[in-house]
Amino acid sequence: MSVGARKRIVILGGGFGGVYTAKYLEKEIGSRDDFEITLINKENYFVFQPMLPEVISGSIGLLDTVSPIRRLLPKTSLHVRELESVDLESRTVVTSPGFRPHSHMIGYDYLVIALGNVTDFRGLRGLPEHAMPFKNLADALYLRNHVIRALEEAAIERDDPVLREQLLTFVVAGGGFSGVEVAAELNDFVRGVARSYRGIDPKELRVILVHSQDRILPEVSEKLALFAQKLLGKRGVELRLNTRLEAATGEEAVIAGGERIPTRTLVSTVPSSPHPIIEGMDLPKGKNGRLIADLQLQVKGTDHIWAMGDCALIPDPAGSGFCPPTAQHAIRQAKTAAHNIVAAIRGGERKTFDFKGLGKMGALGRHSAVADIMGINVSGFLAWWMWRSIYLMKLPGWGRRLKVASSWTLDLLLPADLVELKLASSNSISQEHFEPGEEVFHQGDLGDRIYIIVNGEAEVVREDDGREMLLARLGAGEYFGEMALLSQTTRSATVRCTAPMDALSLHKREFGLLTTYLPDLKESLTHVMERRSESNEQKFKKVGGD
Structure with missing residues (x-):
């Protein structure tokens, strides 16, 4: 007013x-x-979006892509x-x-x-819970930390080959400029730092780009797009064209048609x-x-x-x-x-x-890019040099330009950093999605969370002497996983999803605080646990008698 x-x-x-x-x-x-x-x-900063993918690889500093709005706009009242x-x-x-x-x-x-x-992940099963967007500095920093953590875990994982494959597979959905640039930087980064991990063979690394059309980069000419596809393929990026991401879990990317790609890292730049x-x-x-x-x-x-x-x-x-x-x-x-x-x-x-x-440009990672400048197609090193030169001059402020130019120069001489910044804990309560046939946890696993079903169904089964017995079927509003937390033991049974299921999960640390300060809650959960244990034992005796 x-x-x-x-x-x-x-x-x-x-x-x-x-x-x-x-x-x-x-x-x-x-x-x-x-x-x-x-x-x-x-946020109180302006993001120079074209350079954001370079935060993943550390080609530029974490703050080099952002500028404080208050300094850019001294006469404007900013409300964060x-x-x-x-x-x-x-x-x-x-x-x-x-x-x-x-x-x-x-x-x-x-x-x-x-x-x-x-x-916008609405309507796509599991993507709101398990897919990582890529829109701002927080997204880029989270992805970088997540990738480093996955590499650290994979380097010491020897007992579970499936988990190891998931940790070393990185999936990017969306073949426009944003998705291609993320996939290119991610591929360069993981393959470049793999030599620092004695426990990782670079041949185990997979970077997969999923795109729903018959070629990537629909924004540019077919010639430039095909150049980009050939270059990415040569550098180890797997292209899945005419393929649509349908759903996701914490362990898989589900492709339309039923294919499941084992991964713990899913980045989606679409839909918006x-x-x-x-x-x-x-x-x-x-x-x-x-x-x-x-x-x-x-x-x-x-x-x-x-x-x-x-x-x-x-x-x-x-x-x-x-x-x-x-x-x-x-x-x-x-x-x-x-x-x-x-x-x-x-x-x-x-x-x-x-x-x-004036044209369009897209980076393809290590010293390569594609560009359409005033109708003239340019690719390779020259396009990459033009990309960096033009965007460097478009950065707001000479101080920011100097920082980025310095980072780029040092990146040519020094290896990428491998520092994982653990800025905040995300282990408390979260929403997760599971697909039919997927195990929420397996018998013998360590108990680390309790789950509450929001929608969907699951079954509880127990293995004994090579036989599998159904103990219970669970639906919306029911919870499970409390036994291992209350008794501080391993999981006594396997919980397997039988229909697409969303569940809330509470980490054992927060669960412990609740049961400590709310003794009535602990007593109620203990009673339920005892009833379930007694029921399970009776079922086993009946099966043994048969």
């Missing part, structure tokens, strides 16, 4: 579209000071909060609570929606959809729920709302559909939107978006 005579412009999102809109608006404030800018983002809702009628934005649990409301006169896309907040907005939407905007970047049917970037459908000035969701388009859209917002406040002629794109 207006503060006196000043108008308030609220920008949602801190990606290319949001940050550059604020940047161009700051240039327009001048001495008139007739509007203020507020930007809402869940999650978005809760947007009320279009009252023109207010509600964000998540901070240290105090109360609502945080921000009024606006003009709204800019630049929320980008989010990886606009931010969930946009779904709740009563605004015109087109394909995949993206907002419909005109060439002035104004949302159709409104006079005070603008949209840009991945979350908006903006007509291509060349007349061929809509603008692609690229950084170069978002930056130019931001400039047009900023000019038109100022024109709405002060009066004046508005501009239309008129940018046809």
Whole structure:
């Protein structure tokens, strides 16, 4: 809402579209000071997305791809909060609570929606629980730490060949620029550091790229895509084309058609959809729920709302559909939107978006890339050199450019770091997905968690003298795994999934705290355990008698 005579412009999102809109608006404030800018983002930094995959391999420093928004936008009020809702009628934005649990409301006169896309795993069994997205610095850092941990575990795993195979198999779903760059960097990293692990044979490593179309990189020409496929294949990446990821568990990637790839590392860059907040907005939407905007970047049917970037459908000035969701388009859209917002406040002629794109580039790992520059195809080392040179100059700030250039130089001379940063514990409570036939745990395993079935079914079986006996069938709302935790022994039976199942699992440390401070809960669980044990023994005696 207006503060006196000043108008308030609220920008949602801190990606290319949001940050550059604020940047161009700051240039327009001048001495008139007739509007203020507020930007809402869940992080206090701007991510230079094209370089994010290099965090995996450590080619650049962990913080080299990010810039503090406050330093980029000194005249903008930054709110580091999650978005809760947007009320279009009252023109207010509600964000998540901070240290105090109360609502945080921000009024606006003009709204800019630049929320980008989010990886959307809805409807895909097990992907929300077990697939890793790749959208921001936290995702990149988590993946890097996870991969190093998998290598550390595999180096000392000698007893379980299946587990060893899972640890040394890395699956990436999605063959667009993001998926290909992640697969390329991941492949270079694991194969490069394998020589540091005496217990790992590089021949055991598998990096698999799953893509639903007949070639990767649909954004570029067939010639460049085929070059990329040949190069990745030569470097050890397995390509699964015309193949769709259907489901996932903590131990497998399930491919449409039934094939199961044993893996403990699944990265999925697809599918994506606009931010969930946009779904709740009563605004015109087109394909995949993206907002419909005109060439002035104004949302159709409104006079005070603008949209840009991945979350908006903006007509291509060349007349061929809509603008692609690229950084170069978002930056130019931001400039047009900023000019038109100022024109709405002060009066004046508005501009239309008129940018046809300069080309596309994608890195393929070690000293290779593909590029389409103004219709000219370039591949190999020259494309890689162009990729690095162009993106280096596009980084915000000379200090950031100097850091990245230094990191790249040192990367040519020094081996990759193998430091695993254990920033936080994730062993407490989590949701897991299991496919039919998969064992949640096996008889004789160490007891480390208790499970509560959310939906689906499982059976409890016990082996004795080579015979397998069914002890129980479990369904939604029932729990299992408490016996080994309460008696501090190994698992007395195997629990096997019989239908797609989602379950909550609680780590034994938190389970121990609950039973220590809630004695009634422990007593109740102990009674259930005793009844189950007695029932199981009776079944065994009956089978023995037969």
